[in-house]
Amino acid sequence: MKRGLKVLGKVFIGFIVLIIAVVLGFSWFVKANNKDYGDHNQILKSERQNAKKALVVYQPSRGKTTNKIAESLAKGINQSGYEVTINYPGKHxxxxxxxxxxxxxxxxxYIGQTSTTLSDYMKSIKISDTQKVLxxxxxxxLSNGELDKVETQLGSRKATExxxxxxxxxDESKAYEIGKKIGAE
Incomplete structure (x- = not known):
């Protein structure tokens, strides 16, 4: 009986340790998605004189997937003749x-949540009806309406894409093509 209680106690403690580890892991991911990474301003110049301008603002991801997609979109838009500014969201x-x-x-x-740093920046700006928004x-x-969550930060404005x-x-080549397409429209 005592041995059974000892085993049960160890299982219970192991379960508690596992729960704590999972919660800490989740909070690590969420914290990364809500961090202000500061100024990361990059400009892709256009070969055209008086080129139109585009802005790409993205929250970086731990695995760099978001970074690669943002850079590919920016390159596609740039290929369409735009000068493209790329940066992280934040107070800067x-x-x-x-x-x-x-x-x-x-x-x-991460865990169904999008970046609050990006959301805060989106809420702080005004977007005109003439601007294309992607x-x-x-x-x-991606099954919890995450795109809709980001779009709601635009207020009454709807995304072009x-x-x-x-x-x-x-998906970098797909992102590049989408960038070219939105730049050509």
Whole structure:
């Protein structure tokens, strides 16, 4: 009987340790998605004189999938003749985005949640009806309306295009083509 209670006690303690590890793991992912990574300003110059401008704002992901998708979208838009500014969201970003004809917002999805840092930035800006807006998310499972969650941060404005990219798929060429397409429209 005593031995059975000891085994049961060890199983119970093991279960508690496992629960704590899972909670800590989840909080690590969520924290990364809500962190302000600071200024990461990059500009892809256009070969055209007086080129239109585009802005790509994305929350970086741990596995760099979101980064690769954002950079591929930016390269496609740039190939269409735009000067493209790429940056992470945060307090360092200007709230005046009126000079951009195209605005792209991207977020990784961890545990069904998109980036609050990106959401906060999106809520702080005004987007005109003449600007094209593309929103994208990356994640292992995209089935909880994550694209709609990001789009709601635009207020009453609807995205010109919404795209979900699943982790593990080689979507950089697809992102590049989507960037070219939105830049050509």
């Amino acid at each position: 970003m200007s709230k005046d985005i009126s000079q951009y004809s195209i605005v792209v917002f991207g977020s990784p999805v 929103v994208f998310v990356t994640g292992g499972e 919404k795209v979900g990219f699943k982790n593990g798929e080689k």
